[in-house]
Amino acid sequence: MGLSLDHVTKRFGAHSAVDAVSLSAAGGIVGLLGPNGAGKSTLLRMAATVLAPDSGSLSILGRDPADHRQLVEIRRRLGYLPQNPGLYGGFTPFDFVDYVAVLKEHTDAARRRVEVRRVLEAVGLEDVMHRRIRRLSGGMRQRVALAAALVGRPELLVLDEPANGLDPDQRLRLRSLLADTPTVLLSTHNISEVSALCRQVAVMLEGRIVFTGTPAELADLAAGRVWEDERQDPQALRSWLTSAGSYRHLGEPPSGATVVEPTLDDGYLLLARREHG
Template sequence: MRTISAAETAPATYAWSVHAEQLKVKAGRHLAVDGLDLRMQNGVHGLLGPNGAGKTTLMRALATVLRPAGGKLTILGQDVGGRGNLRQARRGLGYLPQEFGFYPRFTVREFVEYMAWLKEMPKHTIPGAAQRAIERVGLTTRADARMKTLSGGMLRRAGIAQAIVNNPLVLLLDEPTVGLDPEQRLDFRELLRDLAVDSCVLVSTHLVEDVVAACTDVLMVNEGRLVFQGDANTLIDHGGPNDAGDSPAERGYSALLRRARNGGVA
């Protein structure tokens, strides 16, 4: 049994769950995130932006998969851009990438338990934590089904289950609603609200309506820079009847994107 250090049990002293200053991150040789400033605390934060805006690269940096190329990035009080304690930060993270790997012959339960083990959760807590995570995403009846037999939507829910199994303080979800039907998306929104009570949740999506319905805070990036941060009502207020979109939120998004491309920042 590993001995838990005093540092690990000490109360959190950081002001922000996620804090980035002039953050630069490369995707290959391309500078995909360029001088981004960001502060986030508990709540549901929606991340919007066109394809190629840097959303996935930003998510990967926040998940400590990519090291920053410049600037400062602090996750749960750990400076992960320099010589910070990545292991300590990762224990408080949950991450669902756009595409996640798994062993096809694993059952859903085995997959979630295996991911809990990789996150260094105490062995005796893993079965119960896995069961709770599976129940929260609505896969109780499929818990002992093999991953290879699941539909696309069920696979996505299994991915969400592994992301929340350790009750993360920072939860990063990249396109989590892909493959979910309308009823499942409503359930997912309710789950987000529940998780956000004690966690900082960042959701990247192209579905503007999901962001408006579930998120307390909206972030928008374009060409690697943060061009908007505010609540959903403020996003909507930026739109007008002549802007593209089928809803007030989409028209607000279109207006902000047009302004950003013309050199303006909201």
């Protein structure tokens, strides 16, 4: 069932943060790429039922969030991690996640405590679960919020920049955690995370979805349009110095150029440049 958005629009004053977006996520991990201000967080907030669209329709886990009774059922089955989680500094991780579990109607206290411990251990916070949140590092706080999103083994996870503040080992742990959820929609600035995690990727620019497909299909947009040279080419659309000391270029290769295999970054950068004219 997953998530389906049909011509969803959200405006703030005269600005359309999300402009007639249609998108489906029905199994596996779907990555949402785009620059700051593209509308990703607004889209995810609607997918998480925090915001209602101004027009268009949503189907979440086969239910209509516009119907209050169905909305309650959706929220029981959904996990959400916002970009800036609102944590209570005076709570411990255990207290906070337990509070979220109560909100999700886990009424059996003994079973709820078992579930709270399970998700805190899953994100590696078993040693600090009774320490005040205000005393935790930024990465630990991010994991508290992630644990709260995982309560109850949700059928749909909506995650806004979930890897923020996580070290490489914790990012690997995150990948394992997400693999156990039927459907995940996540936004990220980290293109390598999309390559490693996602079966589908959507690119959002200026409130619109301008690409959907596999990571390989996004990379293929730049096929034949990436070349490397010892010198920077001023005619390239984009160029940058690589760790090997050569310049990587994006655009129309000159005659005799050494064309190389495109990466996901190349496809994304070319798409963004094309959409901006």
